[in-house]
Amino acid sequence: MQSEKVLEMQGICKTFPGVKALSNVNFTLRKGEVHALMGENGAGKSTLVKVMTGVYEKDAGRIEVEGRAVHFKSPQEAQNSGIGTVYQEITLCPNLTVAENMFIGRGKYTFVNWKSMNAKTAKLLESLGIPARPTQQLSSCSLAVQQMIAIARAVDMDCKILVLDEPTSSLDADEVGKLFVLMRELKSRGVGIVFITHFLDQVYEISDRITVLRNGELIGEYEAASLPQFELVSKMMGKALDEVENLKRHEVFANDAVSPVFEATGLSSAAGVKPFDFAIRQGEVNGFIGLLGSGRSESVRAIYAADKITGGEMKLNGKKVKITEPIDAMMQGIGYLPEDRKGDGIIADLSVRDNIILAMQVMKGFFKPLSRKQAEGFADEYIKRLNIKTASMNTPIKQLSGGNQQKVILGRWLLTHPKYLILDEPTRGIDIGTKVEIQKLVLKLAEEGVSVTFISSEIDEMLRTCSRLIVMKDRQIVGELSGTNLTQKDVMQVIAGGSV
Amino acid sequence: MIMGKLKEKLSHLILPLSVLAILIVVNLIKGADYFSVTMINGALYGNIPNMLFGASELVILSIGMTLVTASSRGQDISVGVAAAITSAVFVQILMNSGEITWLTILVAFLASCVVGILIGAFNGSLVAVFKVQPMVATLILFTAGRSISFMIDGKLSPVLANELTSQIGGVMPGLPIQTPIILTAIFIVIVAVFLKVTNLRLYAETVGINAKAARLNGINPTKILFMTYMLLGICCAVAGFIAVTKSGRHDSVNILKYIEMDAILAVAIGGNSLGGGKFSITGSIIGAYTIEMLSRTLLRLEVNPETIKAFKAIFIIILMVVSSPVVRGYLATAKKRIGVGTVGDLAKKEA
Numbered sequence: 136m137q138s139e140k141v142l143e144m145q146g147i148c149k150t151f152p153g154v155k156a157l158s159n160v161n162f163t164l165r166k167g168e169v170h171a172l173m174g175e176n177g178a179g180k181s182t183l184v185k186v187m188t189g190v191y192e193k194d195a196g197r198i199e200v201e202g203r204a205v206h207f208k209s210p211q212e213a214q215n216s217g218i219g220t221v222y223q224e225i226t227l228c229p230n231l232t233v234a235e236n237m238f239i240g241r242g243k244y245t246f247v248n249w250k251s252m253n254a255k256t257a258k259l260l261e262s263l264g265i266p267a268r269p270t271q272q273l274s275s276c277s278l279a280v281q282q283m284i285a286i287a288r289a290v291d292m293d294c295k296i297l298v299l300d301e302p303t304s305s306l307d308a309d310e311v312g313k314l315f316v317l318m319r320e321l322k323s324r325g326v327g328i329v330f331i332t333h334f335l336d337q338v339y340e341i342s343d344r345i346t347v348l349r350n351g352e353l354i355g356e357y358e359a360a361s362l363p364q365f366e367l368v369s370k371m372m373g374k375a376l377d378e379v380e381n382l383k384r385h386e387v388f389a390n391d392a393v394s395p396v397f398e399a400t401g402l403s404s405a406a407g408v409k410p411f412d413f414a415i416r417q418g419e420v421n422g423f424i425g426l427l428g429s430g431r432s433e434s435v436r437a438i439y440a441a442d443k444i445t446g447g448e449m450k451l452n453g454k455k456v457k458i459t460e461p462i463d464a465m466m467q468g469i470g471y472l473p474e475d476r477k478g479d480g481i482i483a484d485l486s487v488r489d490n491i492i493l494a495m496q497v498m499k500g501f502f503k504p505l506s507r508k509q510a511e512g513f514a515d516e517y518i519k520r521l522n523i524k525t526a527s528m529n530t531p532i533k534q535l536s537g538g539n540q541q542k543v544i545l546g547r548w549l550l551t552h553p554k555y556l557i558l559d560e561p562t563r564g565i566d567i568g569t570k571v572e573i574q575k576l577v578l579k580l581a582e583e584g585v586s587v588t589f590i591s592s593e594i595d596e597m598l599r600t601c602s603r604l605i606v607m608k609d610r611q612i613v614g615e616l617s618g619t620n621l622t623q624k625d626v627m628q629v630i631a632g633g634s635v
Numbered sequence: 636m637i638m639g640k641l642k643e644k645l646s647h648l649i650l651p652l653s654v655l656a657i658l659i660v661v662n663l664i665k666g667a668d669y670f671s672v673t674m675i676n677g678a679l680y681g682n683i684p685n686m687l688f689g690a691s692e693l694v695i696l697s698i699g700m701t702l703v704t705a706s707s708r709g710q711d712i713s714v715g716v717a718a719a720i721t722s723a724v725f726v727q728i729l730m731n732s733g734e735i736t737w738l739t740i741l742v743a744f745l746a747s748c749v750v751g752i753l754i755g756a757f758n759g760s761l762v763a764v765f766k767v768q769p770m771v772a773t774l775i776l777f778t779a780g781r782s783i784s785f786m787i788d789g790k791l792s793p794v795l796a797n798e799l800t801s802q803i804g805g806v807m808p809g810l811p812i813q814t815p816i817i818l819t820a821i822f823i824v825i826v827a828v829f830l831k832v833t834n835l836r837l838y839a840e841t842v843g844i845n846a847k848a849a850r851l852n853g854i855n856p857t858k859i860l861f862m863t864y865m866l867l868g869i870c871c872a873v874a875g876f877i878a879v880t881k882s883g884r885h886d887s888v889n890i891l892k893y894i895e896m897d898a899i900l901a902v903a904i905g906g907n908s909l910g911g912g913k914f915s916i917t918g919s920i921i922g923a924y925t926i927e928m929l930s931r932t933l934l935r936l937e938v939n940p941e942t943i944k945a946f947k948a949i950f951i952i953i954l955m956v957v958s959s960p961v962v963r964g965y966l967a968t969a970k971k972r973i974g975v976g977t978v979g980d981l982a983k984k985e986a
Contacts, residue, residue: 439851441851460850460853460855461850461851461852461853462853462854462855465852465853466853471851473848473851478845478847478848479845479848479851480848480851481848482841482844482845482848482849483844483845484840484913485837485841485844489837489840489841493837494853496837497834497838497853497854498853500834501833501834501835501838502832503834504831504833504837547852
């Protein structure tokens with residue numbers, strides 16, 4: 136017999152201007168289960184959660200909480216129906232005490248009975264096994280404990296459904312363990328838990344069932360015990376395991392005799408990537424592969440010194456170089472296209488022209504500005520070469536489409552004539568045509584002798600462009616793949632299993 | 636192409652220029668002799684020269700304020716006070732140098748510039764290194780500055796009674812234009828050349844728009860913030876120098892009082908975003924002259940000097956509301972409604 140359903144969502148649709156974020160998604164949560172919601176970025180997980188918790192209103196579909204149809208217009212309404220949410224970033228007040236955080240904003244208390252408030256809090260903390268004192272200031276607790284307090288607050292507000300959105304992303308292994316103890320305790324009390332994370336191992340450690348979303352559509356609902364890890368990965372990425380595409384992969388660069396252009400040993404950064412070794416030869420295209428949060432972006436950011444480097448050394452053409460700031464890397468001929476195009480890449484209000492010349496201009500120096508004519512010449516050259524669609528070179532870059540913005544950033548780095556180019560997700564969120572153009576460009580650059588590190592969430596792109604894949608999991612390198620007959624299945628198995 | 640460039644520039648300056656035009660029209664209605672200029676003792680006087688003369692310090696400060704606003708997304712409210720300090724230093728060095736010659740004036744002026752740079756470095760370090768909000772960071776000097784200036788003075792309002800400094804603050808023999816106007820023009824030219832031979836514009840705008848991305852493209856945001864605050868420090872020193880030579884005495888309490896607010900206003904009227912990023916120094920300069928002209932127009936309209944500030948405020952409120960994104964958006968929508976009638980689509984998009 137199936138256990139009692141505490142939440143049922145049927146045929147949920149949600150459209151944003153120009154994007155169908157959710158189409159016809161079903162989701163069922165049972166009493167006393169941990170249900171993992173899985174999917175890559177943009178799959179619709181957060182949209183579904185936001186519909187569930189009343190942040191967004193659904194366009195179509197039906198939501199039932201314990202058999203009663205509900206229609207949330209605000210997060211408050213969802214909370215009143217017993218849906219509690221704990222986000223990745225802790226949304227409590229760090230300068231208040233634990234007990235104050237527990238009771239703040241809960242209406243009926245006009246006058247505060249400090250004594251009973253502290254006593255109630257102490258009892259709750261003890262019953263859930265949370266190591267904190269009610270009168271302690273929240274900021275003096277560790278992140279994990281703060282996370283637990285946020286959960287305890289939700290539980291105390293009588294929640295039957297608890298949504299945990301990436302609760303473990305800033306916790307270490309020990310803290311994750313403690314959090315899981317708390318989750319199991321809640322489970323035994325009959326709370327249904329929706330668990331979102333990028334860490335596959337954690338999913339299998341705690342979840343009973345898994346729902347997979349991709350591109351806003353429901354892929355399926357599975358028992359965790361009967362879904363192997365690599366099958367989960369393939370479902371998230373949307374490639375059937377037996378699907379063997381005829382890929383025109385770049386000629387494998389297997390000449391071991393050539394010494395590397397760039398080499399790093401024991402490199403680690405403040406962003407939490409564990410010390411790793413890395414090397415790339417002239418004209419080689421390699422890639423870091425792994426799920427989001429595996430540390431692939433952090434690794435390349437360490438190479439470029441985008442995050443503070445905490446250890447290791449780097450060599451360029453066999454000579455030791457000191458790279459502590461991005462400008463050092465640039466002067467050594469390294470270019471970096473960041474993953475977060477909006478936040479790290481474009482200078483939104485500046486013109487396409489200024490965005491193209493920026494890196495080259497900075498390398499030339501503060502006192503050597505390009506003349507307007509030179510700048511226009513360069514901008515014109517790269518607008519034509521990369522086929523950038525813009526009204527004029529004076530148009531602010533923010534008015535361009537995502538793909539064209541990305542091409543401007545690519546142009547920016549090509550203009551510096553890099554020896555080694557790092558491209559982190561250059562194809563994310565852009566149309567298919569531009570994607571292909573960018574892949575072709577990468578291969579052409581490699582032919583011209585530029586070394587390229589290419590990162591993409593789409594495995595077929597990686598297979599097509601890279602001759603060597605460095606596999607990452609949990610912020611460390613777990614393997615390396617090369618060879619002419621790599622298939623998606625190999626790759627997925629390595630990502631999921633963590634061994635070559 | 637050239638027409639296009641001109642058009643692009645003009646669209647940024649449409650607000651300050653139209654305000655300036657309105658003020659000129661008002662003045663002409665009041666009396667057609669507005670543009671008349673008379674020669675007194677070999678120099679030109681009249682409504683326009685007087686306006687240029689009066690606005691000198693404001694123009695110079697608004698240039699520095701524009702740079703600081705662009706890079707640090709905030710304003711320096713200590714500029715008037717900083718100018719009081721630098722000019723106090725200038726006066727002390729000059730009075731203690733024995734003989735007052737062009738050379739000692741130059742030395743004293745350069746020393747006051749160094750002090751201005753130090754003040755800029757102080758504010759800059761709070762903003763760039765300690766990430767204090769610009770207005771809060773400069774509030775420190777704003778509060779303490781006039782006392783510091785008073786301490787440098789040592790006594791009440793030291794008097795600069797000599798031929799040379801009064802020539803700087805007034806008229807040089809043989810030159811038909813008052814010296815502060817010439818100094819301001821020279822300063823503007825120097826700034827224009829500096830912007831031409833360096834990448835200050837690109838760097839400051841990039842840092843103001845996205846400091847994180849600026850760093851990834853090899854720019855050091857801390858350095859750029861420091862630099863803009865130090866440049867503003869120099870602007871303060873020059874403005875202080877002109878103010879003190881104009882008045883002939885250093886009055887710590889009243890010299891350039893409240894000018895920081897006018898400088899910020901000049902930046903805003905000039906079509907610059909107070910939230911940083913792209914900037915137009917031309918706009919700020921026109922903005923500064925507009926503010927001066929506004930005060931003088933109100934005087935000419937025989938508004939009681941005590942009530943001028945209230946009228947000025949009303950005018951500025953109207954100006955700010957008209958140029959606000961809300962009104963602009965409304966106008967754009969209205970335009971569309973009259974035109975193609977796609978308001979429904981627009982509303983849907985907005986929803």
